[in-house]
Amino acid sequence: MYDIIIAGAGTAGLSAAVYGARAGKRVLVLEKEVYGGQIMSASVVENYPGIRKISGYEFAQGLYEQAMEQGAEIKYEKVLEIQNSETYKTVHTSLSAYDSRTVILASGAKNRHLQVAREEELTGKGISYCATCDGAFYRGKDVAVVGGGNTALEDALFLSGYCRKVYLIHRRDQFRGEKRLQDSLREKEHVIWVLESHVAALNGTGYLESVTIEQEPDKGKKELAVSALFIAIGQEPDNQPFASLVELDAHGYIKAAEDCRTSAEGIFAAGDCRTKTVRQLTTAAADGAAAALAACAYIG
Ligand SMILES: Cc1cc2nc3c(=O)[nH]c(=O)nc-3n(C[C@H](O)[C@H](O)[C@H](O)COP(=O)(O)OP(=O)(O)OC[C@H]3O[C@@H](n4cnc5c(N)ncnc54)[C@H](O)[C@@H]3O)c2cc1C
Structure with a gap:
């Protein structure tokens, strides 16, 4: 039984892992692709307070190492469904299932497609x-x-x-x-x-x-x-696996405020996947901290 399972190893998910593991909780991060999230594709980041200039890759790498050094675990599995019973949650993935006292959804956002014929076929080919x-x-x-x-x-x-x-x-x-x-x-x-x-x-x-x-x-x-x-026509959330678990807004973002609490007990949402006006590294990291500390308080 984990204390906190985090869906997504972007800036929000890894920040939550740092805070959760540092608070002595047993933390598992589940990532469907590679750790780092969107910022991996940024050549340079110049607006993260305290860091003058850093590549997106270096930023993600540093955050990943920090989370792992604090004792978080990571597995490369896609979260497909979460069952929420009164005392614990079961997270079903592409490979297995894990029980946890709390879950933090940090699934971020993905690029919107043009929806023009042959777009998928020519992706990577122009x-x-x-x-x-x-x-x-x-x-x-x-x-x-x-x-x-x-x-x-x-x-x-x-x-x-x-x-x-x-x-x-x-x-x-x-x-x-x-x-x-x-x-x-x-x-x-x-x-x-x-x-x-x-x-x-x-x-x-x-x-x-x-x-x-x-x-x-x-x-x-x-x-x-x-x-x-x-x-470059914007982004949309990737919250389909959680649609029957938590309330989503009209655009598919998870309804949660500053405290990152969702409509479901013990389930929190952090970063670009939740309803908010500013989607940046700072807000994702801040959400990660808030969600992890809220999860710790929930566990008691
Ligand atoms: C090209 C680019 C440049 C940017 N430059 C800047 C910048 O200079 N400064 C700045 O502040 N912000 C920048 N941003 C924005 C910033 O990257 C995002 O705000 C931030 O990455 C959000 O973090 P997140 O963890 O919420 O989501 P993401 O980074 O999107 O991470 C979400 C993670 O969850 C994973 N995931 C999704 N669904 C599942 C699932 N079902 N199971 C398991 N894993 C799942 C995804 O694979 C992903 O790794 C940039 C974004 C882009 C695309």
């Missing part, structure tokens, strides 16, 4: 969701970014350092992202703004060769020859 991870493969090539927020603008700026031409496609006539980023992009002649347009088709044999865009309001079509399309 379609990417992470410019910082894959941008270097397209050095000297023509690429496109789709999206209107900060991530899309940052991706375009990043790619403009490597690529010959960067098309920035957005369905509205204005970007939502920060003016500072827009101003930096405006200064770059090889960044071409493609506004009031959406991606209608992905073309290529085996690899992406071009995207067809449809322009508003006349629905005129245009083909952009690109080697890559970076999709």
Whole structure:
């Protein structure tokens, strides 16, 4: 019987593991992929208080080692279902089942897809969701970014350092992202703004060769020859396995406030997977601490 089982080894989950293990609790972290979560794909982090500059990988590695040194355990298994009885919870995974007094859900969020035909087929063959991870493969090539927020603008700026031409496609006539980023992009002649347009088709044999865009309001079509399309249209939570366990909001995020308590007794939610306005490393780490301490208090 564990004291705390944590679903997800991102910043929130590993921070919760540090706090839980440090409080002397028996802690198991379950991760469906690799530890670290989203920040693994960030080339550099400059806004975590107390750390001036660090790569996403180094940040995640440090946090992972800290949690393991405190005595937390990790297993690479996907959490599929959680049964909540009055005295303990049973966490069913892709390989096994584990009992625990409390559970912290820290499943984060994942990139939203465009929902255009051939998107899955061409992922890794020109379609990417992470410019910082894959941008270097397209050095000297023509690429496109789709999206209107900060991530899309940052991706375009990043790619403009490597690529010959960067098309920035957005369905509205204005970007939502920060003016500072827009101003930096405006200064770059090889960044071409493609506004009031959406991606209608992905073309290529085996690899992406071009995207067809449809322009508003006349629905005129245009083909952009690109080697890559970076999709930066936001994120969505990955809370399906917990939908019958805890209350979710209209967007699928777990309803929990600052204390990280969910609608189910002894089940807590931390990080990007819960309803909140700011989704960052600082807020994920803060949630991890709050959820672990709330779990410790619940165990008594
Ligand atoms: C490219 C990029 C750059 C960023 N840069 C910054 C930055 O500079 N500064 C900043 O503050 N923030 C940055 N962020 C945001 C920051 O990374 C997130 O806010 C933070 O990672 C959230 O942590 P989390 O633990 O809640 O979720 P995640 O990091 O998403 O981790 C969740 C983990 O749970 C796992 N998981 C999901 N479902 C299950 C399941 N059923 N069973 C087991 N495991 C599961 C996932 O595989 C994942 O490892 C960036 C994000 C991205 C994508």
